[in-house]
Amino acid sequence: MSILEVSHISKSFGSKHVLSDINLTFEENKIYGLLGRNGAGKSTLLSVITDRNFANNGEVKIDSEDVRDNDSKLGMMYLMSEVNLYSNGSKLTQIIKDSESLYGGFNHELADRLIKEFGLDINQKFGKLSTGYNSIFKLILALCLPVQFVLLDEPVLGLDANHRELFYSELIQSYSDNPRTFIISTHLIEEVANIISDVIVLDQGRVILNQPVEDVLAKNHSVVGPEKDVKQYTKGLNVIGHDMIGNIRANYVYGDLDDRVLPDTVQLSNFDLQKLFIFLTNQYEGGTDNEDK
């Protein structure tokens, strides 16, 4: 029912352009992965969207209404981030009560289950939580508040493997019970690759990829074989990276292969989202068909 639109958002800190003309549409009931290197602008974008930070240009709208200073629209979003909004002396139970009255609701049944599963001491004070439990507490808030847009910035920071797996499975369960829109920013790309429906890649403050995950993965091809044959086969294709092991070369192609004939010596397979991300956000200069190396 609700759509979140980001139009022409730009943001500078001093002379540094952190976000440059960002245009994005977040549709209802999708799970977006927002990927980018450290410093790419992800956290800034999420804080601009939720009006914690202001942009120099552009606007953020929910259902065509600007969210800036707009309590009813801002109340449709929750941003879980590394920045702590709560005072260290507050008890977790009190933060839940305050958030419930601010957002007009709270799923206590789900929260009770999550608190038990994660082993969170709910009588603790916020400032006493470890990095991992700080994340866990804010994740519980994010999943239990009645918002249409859940924005998660590095949600699993400090979580061990068991708690990460538990979180991913609870996220899917919560989404399935109550479909809404998630925007997840994370460095652990392979762990969310099966969860997200769409992938957005920010690089140096610009959107360089914005597509459904399955479309992206369908364009990932690894071409492996003798160096000469691989180079010949991938001539003119969009080679974004390569590996060499002895005389065997792997060229990584992002895009369509057209109908060229595959030599018997060369094997095609796919590669994963994290590898694609690394190639797209590294400067790659060895992939042109003119190279001599």
Place this chain on the structure above:
Amino acid sequence: MSILEVSHISKSFGSKHVLSDINLTFEENKIYGLLGRNGAGKSTLLSVITDRNFANNGEVKIDSEDVRDNDSKLGMMYLMSEVNLYSNGSKLTQIIKDSESLYGGFNHELADRLIKEFGLDINQKFGKLSTGYNSIFKLILALCLPVQFVLLDEPVLGLDANHRELFYSELIQSYSDNPRTFIISTHLIEEVANIISDVIVLDQGRVILNQPVEDVLAKNHSVVGPEKDVKQYTKGLNVIGHDMIGNIRANYVYGDLDDRVLPDTVQLSNFDLQKLFIFLTNQYEGGTDNEDK
């Protein structure tokens, strides 16, 4: 040439037993993965080994000599951890100089390359570094100081996927150029699974696994098929976890399968180190052959 031995180490904070009778031997030129859930005692163990923290019982020896207050033995180890040893106002170049004179050497050639590859601003002050670059700077120290034992506690905290991949490849290169002993504590288990030679799992302050990785992986079996057949086949085996999808059951076995006959309906394969870790450190109660669920 050098062996690090941990004997009967116990440590309590108040009434809480953080480490209980830990016995470990770290041999030369191996790469150990030290795994454990949040709170399992990993960081405490590493700080006890390096004499930053004292144990209530037990001792740590290098080549049969107690390391406690023993500068020549302590100088053989470097612990890179979340705890910052350096003052925020110090320039990175000064910290390198001080560390070089403390440890009696520094691989400037390698450091220069790493600084360039990671894009670290070496003229920065320590306190101005982001979480990611704080880790990166300490990793460069760890790889370039002339120590026999390199202890890394959550080395990739805050690093993006590109920098993590770069670090793993530089670690392998550095190890290959100059073999020494590494102890790596991390929550990103699958990312180090191909790097480590031995795996140690701590759980609630005790060592519950200590083996070469290849031996561990050879004992990981997933048994998949119709529920009845799978339960029948795995009867009496060490089932440490299971999944159900519709009528299909996967039982996860850790240990030998003996020479029992595999039914045609059941498929055997392997599962990965992270999954094993999760099973071993979760309380699992659904795996006995007596279960009714």
